[in-house]
Amino acid sequence: MKPIRPLICMALCLYALAASAQWQWMDKDGRKVFSDRPPPADIPEKSILKRPGNRGPAVTAVPPVAAVPAAAGAATAPAGVDKSLQDKKKQAEEAEAAKRKAEEERVAKAMAENCARAQQAKASFDSGMRISRLNEKGEREFMDETARAAEGERLQSIINQNCK
Secondary structure, eight states: OTTHHHHHHHHHHHHHHHHTOOEEEEOTTSOEEEESSOOOTTSOGGGEEEOTTOSSOSOSSOOOGGGSOOOTTOOOOOTTOOHHHHHHHHHHHHHHHHHHHHHHHHHHHHHHHHHHHHHHHHHHHHTTOOOEEEOTTSOEEEOOHHHHHHHHHHHHHHHHHHOO
16 A cells, blocks of 8 residues: 555646646737637737746747737727726716716706796895795794895895806
């Protein structure tokens, strides 16, 4: 039983060496590909980075992304960027822009409504009619000239803010 153990250890070591045999190359989109099989025939020799048995890279210079040929009219992506990830990011940005636009429209509509109400109330104050309001006890009281002037100034500031 003792002589079998070294043989088993040696067999496992040889198996580990065979398992470390990996190919590495840059595909036509500029992404690194790792495989235990050789690259397809359409991969040029300069794009093969590592072969089984080589401990270092086969080619020291990696082709730049701009040198990778792209289909006519297709958007070129930097190396290592997934197209579906770019599409999702673009959709999220578009959704965010639409959300911001809807919020801006809602704010503009509210400002226009506030402007119209403030202008109408200011016209009522400027007409000279007697204006009343309810006090904290719920009783109706008429506004004197100082209260009218203060309310007129408040309405004018609302008009200045919302009626641009």
